[in-house]
Amino acid sequence: MKVKMILPALAEAESPFWRPIKYSLFPPLGLATLAAYLSPEDEIDLQDQHVEALNIDDEPDLVIIQVYITNAYRSYQLADHYRAKGVYVILGGLHVTSLPEEAMQHADSIFLGPGEETFPLFLMDFKNKAPKQVYSSSIRTLEKVPPIRRDLIKRERYLVPNSIVVTRGCPHHCDFCYKDAFFEGGKSFYTQAVDDALAEIERLPGRHLYFLDDHLLGNSKFAIELFEGMKGMNRVFQAAATVDSILRGNLIEKAAEAGLRSLFVGFETLSPANLQQSNKKQNLQKDYTHAVNRLHSLGIMINGSFVFGLDEDDQDVFKRTVDWGVNHAITTSTYHILTPYPGTRLFQNMEKQGRIMTRDWDLYDTRHVVYKTTNLNAVALKNGYDWAYTEFYKWSNIFKSSLKHENLKHQLKHFCYTGGWKKFEPLWNFLIKTKSLNNMLPLLESILSKVKLSSKEPDSRHAKTSLEPAFDLSHLIQNQPLKLGNTQ
Numbered sequence: 001m002k003v004k005m006i007l008p009a010l011a012e013a014e015s016p017f018w019r020p021i022k023y024s025l026f027p028p029l030g031l032a033t034l035a036a037y038l039s040p041e042d043e044i045d046l047q048d049q050h051v052e053a054l055n056i057d058d059e060p061d062l063v064i065i066q067v068y069i070t071n072a073y074r075s076y077q078l079a080d081h082y083r084a085k086g087v088y089v090i091l092g093g094l095h096v097t098s099l100p101e102e103a104m105q106h107a108d109s110i111f112l113g114p115g116e117e118t119f120p121l122f123l124m125d126f127k128n129k130a131p132k133q134v135y136s137s138s139i140r141t142l143e144k145v146p147p148i149r150r151d152l153i154k155r156e157r158y159l160v161p162n163s164i165v166v167t168r169g170c171p172h173h174c175d176f177c178y179k180d181a182f183f184e185g186g187k188s189f190y191t192q193a194v195d196d197a198l199a200e201i202e203r204l205p206g207r208h209l210y211f212l213d214d215h216l217l218g219n220s221k222f223a224i225e226l227f228e229g230m231k232g233m234n235r236v237f238q239a240a241a242t243v244d245s246i247l248r249g250n251l252i253e254k255a256a257e258a259g260l261r262s263l264f265v266g267f268e269t270l271s272p273a274n275l276q277q278s279n280k281k282q283n284l285q286k287d288y289t290h291a292v293n294r295l296h297s298l299g300i301m302i303n304g305s306f307v308f309g310l311d312e313d314d315q316d317v318f319k320r321t322v323d324w325g326v327n328h329a330i331t332t333s334t335y336h337i338l339t340p341y342p343g344t345r346l347f348q349n350m351e352k353q354g355r356i357m358t359r360d361w362d363l364y365d366t367r368h369v370v371y372k373t374t375n376l377n378a379v380a381l382k383n384g385y386d387w388a389y390t391e392f393y394k395w396s397n398i399f400k401s402s403l404k405h406e407n408l409k410h411q412l413k414h415f416c417y418t419g420g421w422k423k424f425e426p427l428w429n430f431l432i433k434t435k436s437l438n439n440m441l442p443l444l445e446s447i448l449s450k451v452k453l454s455s456k457e458p459d460s461r462h463a464k465t466s467l468e469p470a471f472d473l474s475h476l477i478q479n480q481p482l483k484l485g486n487t488q
């Protein structure tokens with residue numbers, strides 16, 4: 001059987017204002033995971049429109065398209081194109097799960113929730129010429145998941161080909177997050193067996209790994225066993241976790257020993273009221289400065305995530321947030337305009353209040369204001385968001401922030417990582433054009449090399465709580481609305 005798997009480009013990835021490098025980071029792991037259920041005899045063509053021009057003149061037996069909100073219209077066009085040729089088309093992913101009726105108009109079968117249980121069922125039905133229209137996942141387990149078909153991934157086109165996912169979902173329930181909608185009808189947080197995760201790591205060449213899990217530290221027992229197993233593997237890795245997990249026991253020290261060198265952390269807001277309103281209870285009363293110091297003391301760089309436009313935000317929120325990031329030596333900041341994704345409690349609440357201003361899903365990219373704001377007007381919100389990016393990534397602020405570290409090596413790493421990421425666009429574009437992005441991996445690995453604990457840098461085991469009440473973040477929230485957007 002000929003199978004075509006497509007990740008259509010997100011609308012923003014092709015805008016002249018956005019950065020090609022952002023969309024050439026991670027390969028389409030979800031599709032490569034599903035491909036593992038196909039037969040070795042099947043002829044599989046996996047295409048990621050972020051890194052290659054799509055060939056749609058073919059006539060496969062089956063087309064599988066992964067749908068996010070801002071590639072939804074493009075996905076539907078592709079689906080319609082193939083269905084017009086008589087090809088069987090299936091759609092799955094976050095957006096399909098949120099809006100099944102919409103997706104159903106463009107597909108022969110749709111998939112709701114994760115596909116590990118339902119995709120093999122579909123393949124059986126398809127073989128028996130009796131596929132169903134809707135496959136809804138209820139059994140949630142990663143046991144017996146076959147190894148990802150990494151041979152289908154064009155490694156040289158990605159900066160981070162060694163991306164990996166060893167858990168699904170997250171134990172928390174933030175109102176603006178897709179997670180609860182996607183995992184409705186079953187467990188919303190579960191892990192691989194540790195041995196399977198370690199075996200997958202062993203299969204990856206080189207040293208660098210990027211865990212794309214929503215919350216790698218979400219299950220302490222699993223995380224500790226994973227990190228124990230990784231000791232001695234000589235890996236360096238990046239991951240995401242919540243503020244509260246950084247402060248829990250000695251989990252973060254174990255992660256650092258296993259090779260953790262940079263962490264995506266959802267700080268999101270300095271306002272406890274915003275935190276409460278977004279159901280970010282897990283981070284209430286948590287000391288943010290303590291968490292930052294703890295990471296710095298272990299030589300772990302921080303990618304801080306921040307949301308603008310929550311109901312308590314005022315005109316000063318942009319400066320307050322940027323200053324906080326610079327003064328706390330946050331390595332990179334990702335700012336988002338609050339976005340009510342369909343299917344989330346945030347969307348439902350805003351809809352009830354008549355605050356949803358547009359259903360043009362291309363604008364749901366966390367860079368546009370798509371809802372009726374409260375304290376800030378929409379123009380001020382958009383301008384403030386743009387200003388925050390420009391301000392945080394000014395050379396003077398990169399320099400100032402780097403110098404906050406006591407350790408010279410940490411200063412240099414911070415400076416190179418932030419400057420390299422944001423200030424060398426022509427070089428990134430050249431590497432993308434020449435399909436040689438992967439050649440930058442040794443440089444990335446050396447920037448992520450270990451920093452020895454300085455006697456002056458605060459020791460995580462004795463880190464003090466914040467002395468700056470304005471920034472004592474009992475207030476921070478974790479939000480990773482869309483993984484592709486977490487590394488701006």
Ligand code: SF4
Nearest residue numbers: 170172174177478479
């Ligand atoms: S926003 Fe982050 S912490 Fe909250 S539910 Fe989603 S993944 Fe979990």
